[in-house]
Amino acid sequence: MRIGVRILVAAALTAGASAPQNAGTVRVDDVPLRYVREGTGRTIVAIGSAVYYPKAYSSELRRSLDMIFADSRHFVPSYQPSAEALGRVTLETFADDLEAVRAQLGVQRWAVIGHSVHAQIAIAYALKYPERTTHLVIIGGACRDCGTDADSFFKSDASPARQAALVESTRDLPNILASTPVPRRFAVSYQHRAAMYWADPTFDATRLLADLETGPAFSRLNAEARDRTQTREALQRIKVPMLILHGRLDYAVPYVTWKPLVEGLPNVTFEILEQTGHNPQTDASQRFDPILLKFLNQR
Numbered sequence: 001m002r003i004g005v006r007i008l009v010a011a012a013l014t015a016g017a018s019a020p021q022n023a024g025t026v027r028v029d030d031v032p033l034r035y036v037r038e039g040t041g042r043t044i045v046a047i048g049s050a051v052y053y054p055k056a057y058s059s060e061l062r063r064s065l066d067m068i069f070a071d072s073r074h075f076v077p078s079y080q081p082s083a084e085a086l087g088r089v090t091l092e093t094f095a096d097d098l099e100a101v102r103a104q105l106g107v108q109r110w111a112v113i114g115h116s117v118h119a120q121i122a123i124a125y126a127l128k129y130p131e132r133t134t135h136l137v138i139i140g141g142a143c144r145d146c147g148t149d150a151d152s153f154f155k156s157d158a159s160p161a162r163q164a165a166l167v168e169s170t171r172d173l174p175n176i177l178a179s180t181p182v183p184r185r186f187a188v189s190y191q192h193r194a195a196m197y198w199a200d201p202t203f204d205a206t207r208l209l210a211d212l213e214t215g216p217a218f219s220r221l222n223a224e225a226r227d228r229t230q231t232r233e234a235l236q237r238i239k240v241p242m243l244i245l246h247g248r249l250d251y252a253v254p255y256v257t258w259k260p261l262v263e264g265l266p267n268v269t270f271e272i273l274e275q276t277g278h279n280p281q282t283d284a285s286q287r288f289d290p291i292l293l294k295f296l297n298q299r
Contacts, residue, residue, distance in 0.1 A: 026070075028100045031079045033071040035101055041065045042296055044111040044137075047098060047125075048118040049075040052212050056115075058285035064293055068110070070101045072121060074217035077183040081216065089220050091124040098125050102132060111135035111296055116253070116278065117142040120225045126238050135296055136242045140278045144225040146253045153254040154196070162251075165202055166195035183213035196251045197278040208282070232261045235268070242268045243295045247276035247283065269295055 022037045034050040039062030046053045046069050053069040061067060072094050073079050081089070098121065102110065111134050114122025119141030126133045154163070169192045180188050187209040195201035226234060235242070244262050246255035255272050262268045271291055276283040281292075 026101050026104045028073075028097050031073045031076055031097070033073065033076065033097060033101060035068055035070045035105070037066070037068045037105070038062050039065050039067045042111065042134075043068065043107050043109075044113060044135075044296070045070055045098070045102070045107075046113040046115070047094075047121050048072055048115065049212060051075070051210075052208060053115075055208050056279060056282045058281075058289055060285070061289055061292070065296075068101075068105065068107070070098060072118065072217075072221070073097055074214060074221045075212070076217070077213040077215040079215045079217060086216055086220055089217055089224070091120055091221075091224050091226075092128060094121040094221065095124040095128050099129055099132070108132075109134050111137060113137040113139065114141065115139040115281070117221060117225055119143075120221070120231075123226070123231070123234050123238070126240060127234060130238075130240065133240050136238060136240055137292065137295070138242065138244045139281060140246055140250050140253055141231075141244065141258065142225065142253050143231045144222070144227045146228065146231075146257045149254050149257055150196070150251060153256065154251045157254075158195070158251060162195045162201040166193065169194060169202075183215065186214045186218065187212040199247070199249050199275050199277045199283040228257070228261060235262065235265060239267065241295070243271065243292070244268055245271045245273065245280060245288070245291065247278060247280040248272050248274045249276060250278040252278045 023035065025032045025034050027033070036050045036054045038054065041064045043066040046057070046067065050069045050071045057067065109132050112122045112125055114120065114137070119138040120143065122136055122138060126136045173189065173192050176192065177185050177189060190197065191205055191209055194203045194205065198205070242265070244258060246258055248255060262270050273280045273284060273287060281288045
């Protein structure tokens with residue numbers, strides 16, 4: 001049961017009953033979960049970080065969608081639970097956090113986006129709260145063993161230029177990470193491993209990754225993520241329409257990993273975007289946006 005849930009609207013907003021609640025914090029069990037809300041139209045929530053994801057999607061989408069970007073507790077560095085308390089955090093915990101955000105924002109139903117490992121939270125939410133979920137969107141979805149093919153796929157599929165770029169950008173990464181504060185290590189590593197994540201292997205994601213920090217629940221989320229078999233079984237139980245979208249140049253979670261996970265599922269639309277990486281919503285928004293909108297509008 002969720003306790004101690006309250007909402008704090010960002011002080012920067014104009015006072016008054018008619019002011020839009022476009023940024024704020026929802027506290028769940030004293031964990032401050034930030035959110036940003038932008039746009040008009042069908043409501044959709046992007047799970048994970050209210051710092052990173054508002055920058056990852058195009059401004060054009062806000063013309064058609066009411067977009068909510070909500071923190072999960074693994075991107076809250078101030079959340080420092082005891083080892084015992086952290087051990088009680090499950091995928092359901094993350095799903096319950098998201099449900100608390102929905103309830104406090106007064107949203108009746110919404111589409112849910114899970115990118116990368118946040119796909120696991122999105123799946124958990126759709127399973128536990130199907131009456132609140134209109135659509136499920138998984139972008140570059142990760143699972144506990146989805147990356148086991150990444151090294152071999154990269155070696156066999158990546159261009160020589162991409163492979164050379166990764167070698168060069170990670171040459172001194174262990175020393176760089178050793179001198180980086182723990183909450184920033186994920187973002188710094190992501191930046192230096194651009195060849196794994198972006199269509200352009202030298203892409204500079206500094207702006208996107210600025211101020212992104214993780215907390216202890218980050219490792220817990222990865223540990224709780226389902227493996228491939230469990231992910232397939234979970235997807236089979238979900239009845240809402242699902243869009244599974246992958247970048248052809250995603251070398252963090254190869255698209256070939258997901259094909260057998262969704263094969264034969266009648267409510268799944270499976271899309272592969274050429275010339276995009278782990279972040280197709282950013283790599284090629286002009287191609288990503290119409291696919292997302294068409295999916296949301298046709299079902």
